Amino acid sequence: MDVTVLAGGVGAARFLEGLVQVVPQERVTVISNTGDDEDFFGLRVSPDIDTVVYTLAGAIDPAHGWGLAGETYHALDALRRFGYETWFSLGDADMATHAFRTRLLREGATLSEATARIAAAFGLALRLLPVSDDRIRTLVETDAGTLTFQQYFVKRRTEDEVRAVRFEGIEDAAPAPGVLDAIAAAGVVVVAPSNPVVSIGPLLAVGGVRDALRTTAAAVVAVSPIVGGRTIKGPADRMMASLGMTPTAAGVAEAYADFLDVLVIDEEDRALAPAVEATGVRAAVAQTIMRGTAEKRALAEAALGAVQ
Amino acid sequence: MDVTVLAGGVGAARFLEGLVQVVPQERVTVISNTGDDEDFFGLRVSPDIDTVVYTLAGAIDPAHGWGLAGETYHALDALRRFGYETWFSLGDADMATHAFRTRLLREGATLSEATARIAAAFGLALRLLPVSDDRIRTLVETDAGTLTFQQYFVKRRTEDEVRAVRFEGIEDAAPAPGVLDAIAAAGVVVVAPSNPVVSIGPLLAVGGVRDALRTTAAAVVAVSPIVGGRTIKGPADRMMASLGMTPTAAGVAEAYADFLDVLVIDEEDRALAPAVEATGVRAAVAQTIMRGTAEKRALAEAALGAVQ
Numbered sequence: 335m336d337v338t339v340l341a342g343g344v345g346a347a348r349f350l351e352g353l354v355q356v357v358p359q360e361r362v363t364v365i366s367n368t369g370d371d372e373d374f375f376g377l378r379v380s381p382d383i384d385t386v387v388y389t390l391a392g393a394i395d396p397a398h399g400w401g402l403a404g405e406t407y408h409a410l411d412a413l414r415r416f417g418y419e420t421w422f423s424l425g426d427a428d429m430a431t432h433a434f435r436t437r438l439l440r441e442g443a444t445l446s447e448a449t450a451r452i453a454a455a456f457g458l459a460l461r462l463l464p465v466s467d468d469r470i471r472t473l474v475e476t477d478a479g480t481l482t483f484q485q486y487f488v489k490r491r492t493e494d495e496v497r498a499v500r501f502e503g504i505e506d507a508a509p510a511p512g513v514l515d516a517i518a519a520a521g522v523v524v525v526a527p528s529n530p531v532v533s534i535g536p537l538l539a540v541g542g543v544r545d546a547l548r549t550t551a552a553a554v555v556a557v558s559p560i561v562g563g564r565t566i567k568g569p570a571d572r573m574m575a576s577l578g579m580t581p582t583a584a585g586v587a588e589a590y591a592d593f594l595d596v597l598v599i600d601e602e603d604r605a606l607a608p609a610v611e612a613t614g615v616r617a618a619v620a621q622t623i624m625r626g627t628a629e630k631r632a633l634a635e636a637a638l639g640a641v642q
Numbered sequence: 643m644d645v646t647v648l649a650g651g652v653g654a655a656r657f658l659e660g661l662v663q664v665v666p667q668e669r670v671t672v673i674s675n676t677g678d679d680e681d682f683f684g685l686r687v688s689p690d691i692d693t694v695v696y697t698l699a700g701a702i703d704p705a706h707g708w709g710l711a712g713e714t715y716h717a718l719d720a721l722r723r724f725g726y727e728t729w730f731s732l733g734d735a736d737m738a739t740h741a742f743r744t745r746l747l748r749e750g751a752t753l754s755e756a757t758a759r760i761a762a763a764f765g766l767a768l769r770l771l772p773v774s775d776d777r778i779r780t781l782v783e784t785d786a787g788t789l790t791f792q793q794y795f796v797k798r799r800t801e802d803e804v805r806a807v808r809f810e811g812i813e814d815a816a817p818a819p820g821v822l823d824a825i826a827a828a829g830v831v832v833v834a835p836s837n838p839v840v841s842i843g844p845l846l847a848v849g850g851v852r853d854a855l856r857t858t859a860a861a862v863v864a865v866s867p868i869v870g871g872r873t874i875k876g877p878a879d880r881m882m883a884s885l886g887m888t889p890t891a892a893g894v895a896e897a898y899a900d901f902l903d904v905l906v907i908d909e910e911d912r913a914l915a916p917a918v919e920a921t922g923v924r925a926a927v928a929q930t931i932m933r934g935t936a937e938k939r940a941l942a943e944a945a946l947g948a949v950q
Contacts, residue, residue, distance in 0.1 A: 375738075375741050375742070375745065376741055376742070376744055376745025376748065377741065402720075405716075406714060406716050406734065408713075408714050408716070408733075408734035408735050409717055409734040409735060409737045409738045409741070410738075411735070412710075412734070412735035412736075412737075412738035412739070413738040413741070413742070415738070415763045415764070416738070416742045416759070416760075416763050417763070425716075426714065426716035426717040426720070426734040426737075427716050427717060427719070427720035428720075429717045429720075429734075429737065429741075430683075430717045430718075430720035430721045430723070430724070431720070433683050433684055433685065433717070433721070433737075433741070434683070434684070434721070434724045436684055437683065437684025440684065440748070451724070452724075455723045455724050455725070456723070
């Protein structure tokens, strides 16, 4: 059975660690968010793609959940000399990935092609697709003005109240080759436990993706990133609330109701099952907190089991 | 008095360390060779420019004579994963310089502008000019085929017999802004103790530079990079011999005779003074081996003193 996963960053990467224990990588396609991509120091950085690659390669820094284990920051230190702000922390080995991606893009490769080469270099066998080869930039409107996602997320540590989120370039962004097919032809489509607004949101906003999810013959299952009204990591709960969404599993169901068959909610949220099902989405209850390898595998099994 | 220096890499940088002890940096213009410039890993590397900058900033790796002191190589190690050859050793902090230069060039800056910003970031007050903002590539014809300078010099450790040297792009290379003026308006022009073929050669081949040297009112003095028939460092002696030049101080005088007033030769080569003067260039004898700070200063004083 082919499984296609709509993925953001850390939460998605952790979910995928479980999924590849139960589905061969060759049967897995990951469609990755690129709205967080940004240029730093002249290098193109694709944080969500790299988090998935590094995690599945076993190379991720476990303390951060992003970046490479055992990093040093000598290039970043040296960049300060040139007047750069260095709040976006790029390690020396990580810099090599961005230099490689940047060179390929400058030589005319698409982001899909660059991503495939990076994933292969890290030994991955799954197919990792950016949602689009066209540039999308997630912009966050706050009282402090319009911020890029990384300014909001990293530089200002999600401290600003979010008034609106928009995806610059989205009107002209075509799905990358393979994206719509991977949704149409999958046995199961999984929406990973990622931020519905800024991680999954850009994917759904690319022309044709949401329609493909609505019309695919595949079962579509999501794992709620909200547990007990809070996110495990990141600002999804506060962001949903600011934007008038319900910051609970029921709010996630509502956001995806037009294409979602099943939402996996945490045992802690068992009481929310009726609210989820009121949106027309079936609720499945599982342990969704992924502390170790066994929990990750169990969650993947629960998600796939919920639609089989 | 304004001093303009025609410069290659390590030998020139060491000479400049002495010069700036006797002439304020604000009065010094360095015209730098760019024929060795190459792209590695998608980054533009300007070895001679950087060697001058790092040396004068006191940041050079003293063991190598190039690169930054205390370097680590984590990015380079990580680049191997992407299939790159990594014989050109770029440290992590050095990589920051190249990333900065590459970004500026890609954003439309000239190499002159990028070089000025890099020199300023390292706290230099002298004016450092690439000989041209147009791309020049030194190509070395050998029995093993045509090699770029870095392939010849670094990858193959100068082991190939050199049949010919040419400068790709030289016909279309205009002198960078300020280059011809710096030669015309100087009080003294110094040709640094650099390889006459591949370090000074590209400078002389850029349209207008050699004529400017011939016609300037400034005294033009060179320091011979050949002592006792050998170079201190690098392949200049073998290269000159292969190309039919005399690999001695007299051969250096001959190569520069059309514009040179004085050649500073080493005490060891005192007996070559008549052969030098037979080319029409006056010989001045000095201690040219620059072991420490005092010797560097003394050599700069000797070079300037020889034309005053």
